Amino acid sequence: MSTPRSPRPTLAGVARLAGVSPSTASLAFSGSGPVSDATRERVLAAAETLGYAGPDPRAQSLRRGRSGIVGVVIEDRIRDAFRDPVTVQMLDGLSEEIGSIGASLLLIPDTGEGPADVGTAPMDAAVLIGCTPRLAESLAILSRRGIPTVAIEADPGLGDVGVSLDNRQATRRGAEHLRSLGHTMVALVVLPLSADRSRSPLTAEAERAGTSHVARERILGARDVYPDAPGVVTAGSFMEEGRLAGLQLLARPEDRPTAVIAQSDLLAAGVVRAAEELGIAVPQQLSVLGFDGVRVDGIAPYDLTTLVQPAVPKGRAAGAAVVALLTGADAPSVAFESVLHLGNTTAPPAAR
């Protein structure tokens, strides 16, 4: 009659109804202390009566000093970040791993302006994916906030823990494969080198000015074998970009390469399509090498020769590092290796 019932029941209310103290009620819910079965059931029954849905996570995270949230800093537009299957697979591995401690992922688009989420979002740890533009700034903010960070394929040394891939070495291995087949005229199809994503020829200048660690390393690996290979910089890791690059590289028969090293499978698939369009047989007249080893949707019946990187394990490793950082365990950086998968898109160059 007199008590105006509060909109949401609280643990205190449940405790009162059950005739126990709030501390006991808390114990009954968390199961982390000795509580008699009778009491626990009384508390649970009271909760049922009141429609109490469990402890408020906000209060929990204040008191516990932990929110169960891991931030993932991605480039500004979700739709761009998630078009890359490797990113998605990593996220999947990451989610799986941190799920084991009951944490979940908060998406933090790293737009320069706006409500600077990197600075204000609640999280226990953050994972940064190497390709974000403002990586260093974001890291600075996070470190000031005292939030541990894991950096995936960023420049070495960034973040509390790094997860890296043998981009250069792997590409070199792929290039060596092409060389061993006898290719001498090889062209590169390169991932975006910097934040302003625009299509352009791969010039020495563009190469120097590039900020994408991954793209640079993969160029270097190719250059280890083919120091003078020309190339095209794309505007993103999409089949369509690969196709455009392919059309451009294959346009003039007189200086047409006999092999293309693409920096991603999507780009490679696009090059294959361009070749199809131009009536160039793959692999007889053109070899195409990819990178990633994701099941590219829509390239069947080809089986891309590519450098298979362990995308899901990479994500899992990042997740494990997060868990380690949060539990105070040792969190060593990890380096992953790619494996050359020999598909049917590479072959010796056509005899001329």
Next chain:
Amino acid sequence: MSTPRSPRPTLAGVARLAGVSPSTASLAFSGSGPVSDATRERVLAAAETLGYAGPDPRAQSLRRGRSGIVGVVIEDRIRDAFRDPVTVQMLDGLSEEIGSIGASLLLIPDTGEGPADVGTAPMDAAVLIGCTPRLAESLAILSRRGIPTVAIEADPGLGDVGVSLDNRQATRRGAEHLRSLGHTMVALVVLPLSADRSRSPLTAEAERAGTSHVARERILGARDVYPDAPGVVTAGSFMEEGRLAGLQLLARPEDRPTAVIAQSDLLAAGVVRAAEELGIAVPQQLSVLGFDGVRVDGIAPYDLTTLVQPAVPKGRAAGAAVVALLTGADAPSVAFESVLHLGNTTAPPAAR
């Protein structure tokens, strides 16, 4: 000397150093009250000295009763959910819209078991994407927690606000287009009908047992025009699935359809590829109709005839609904309409 400096500075510490009360310091940070410039600067300087990175979001959300987090309930595996470009685009629109109130997205994989995140994750509101299997249960949990929900393309009536699409009508319009071109032998390539995703012929039984609202509606739309069209149920919205379905449908020349209604652009693109492989010319010998109108990567130079749905606006609408729910404004359900885009993958059937 005597005060063991606490690991992380707090607002109270900053206030003490600045010689003001905590309340004033809070005002200085949030800017929501009258504070003299001199004081504000003193507080900011003190924060700088102490390395204070701003109010703790955990405490803020407890006090404010709001966390700035919007949950997105997706199917269990991130890598599956995000392979669908429509989902990703919706997410993008959603993120954009809720970003306007400084909220960000928490990914909640809806696995049946495990730490039931739907029940424990902190969030101010939740968005459910229609295709999740345990939709009803999740909604029940959320409602008990008092968390407002927005359901995208779920069965009508679910969630506090619904965002829907004219799946049936749109498909009907597409089918009518095919009929007007003169097609009589039409086959369907259908999205997964239920949680157990397996390839199978589209039987009346499978159709009845289906739980996917979207797939069912799109079938009904096609049936409005072609009541007896045969079909194939795929295991997911992927090109490869479309290709497999296409190979199957087009295998025997004697009962080969002259047109295929695919329930997504990816499936449609796969059907086109299958036709290419079999030497069937599109659109001369086979018309293909898609759904979604996403820029399918890797289908160029075709321009798919498809029902363009406003994916990003759908996400934005969901975001706007969330904002409305949180600000107490009116949050009406929204229905979106698709537009038939006439590309170059449909044409009159070949004269025989």
Next chain:
DNA sequence: TAGCCTAGTCGAATCGATTCGATCGAATCG
């Protein structure tokens, strides 16, 4: 010069749970 208003600041209560140490009764042990 009395009266009033306003900008600036402060105190104290509050958000909802967790957790440590204390308490109390009963059971066990010698």
Next chain:
DNA sequence: CGATTCGATCGAATCGATTCGACTAGGCTA
């Protein structure tokens, strides 16, 4: 049978900020 121990429960402090009402000077009006 007294002392010890253990299990169950409770009190009270605490996590870190926000916010409402109260209070104090000045400045302004009449």
